[in-house]
Amino acid sequence: MQRQEGELEELGGVLGGSTAGALALGGRHKPEELSTLAANTRFSRKEIQLIYRGFKQECPTGLVDEEAFKQIFSQFFPQGDASQYAHYVFNTMKRKPSGKISFEEFLTILSKVSRGSVEEKLQWIFGLYDLDGDGLISKEEMLDVVGSIYEMLGRYTQPQIVEPHLAAREHVDRIFHLMDANKDGVVTIEELVQWCSKDEQLLRSLDTLDTVL
Missing domain, CATH: 1.10.238.10 (EF-hand)
Structure with a gap:
């Protein structure tokens, strides 16, 4: 369990947080199968499960919009104003006209930035x-x-x-x-x-x- 928590801390550091669970984002969206996500990212099945657990805790619907992302992101920088930087980060993830991010999109970007070349x-x-x-x-x-x-x-x-x-x-x-x-x-x-x-x-x-x- 201690090792898993350490992995989460490493993943969370990508976007400025202390844990991937805390960075996890806030109708209902059902993510792809675990095996598919593991095949398409550089995370193991166990890591994806841990990240998704935090994601669902912060975002029960499975989707997050920019305002919710800003609120989550800002929790890690109470000493300053993180809203504008969070806006820029969100734009690197957002791909759909709806302006919302799914767990798959979040995981894909996280995989590239944390485990990519x-x-x-x-x-x-x-x-x-x-x-x-x-x-x-x-x-x-x-x-x-x-x-x-x-x-x-x-x-x-x-x-x-x-x-x-x-x-x-x-x-x-x-x-x-x-x-x-x-x-x-x-x-x-x-x-x-x-x-x-x-x-x-x-x-x-x-x-x-x-x-x-």
Whole structure:
């Protein structure tokens, strides 16, 4: 049981929580068969059962909309405002016009980000920052996302950040031109991968499920 709890803590770290059960999301939706989910993700049957148990506890209907996702996500960052960052994360999961996430969709994204290759993790990060979905990250898009991260972290940053948006702009000003290899004012997925591949610390952070650039 202790080992299972440790696995849940590892899975929950992907999106900022302490356990996958707590991150689990809040008519009724019946998920696919366990064997199918295990075949389509990198989780074992036992892990999926544990994650689903938490999912159902927070979301009895089996589906979650953005507002419910924000409420759940914000529980882990009471020291700041996590609503905007949660909005960006939710958009990387949402695929249907209904605007709701099923357990299968949640599990698929979690599998890629926590157990996927470095390339898959970087693709998820790129999608997080590419707010308009045009295949490019502009400086303003990066500023919006980084700003939401500073807002979310609140007083837990060291040293404590008094003006999150100013700190976000300084951070983006410092790294954007380094990522934009051809200096055309936007970052492509290839430029992101190239920049990240040179940063050993960031690559190590991907292994520990820390997906904040």
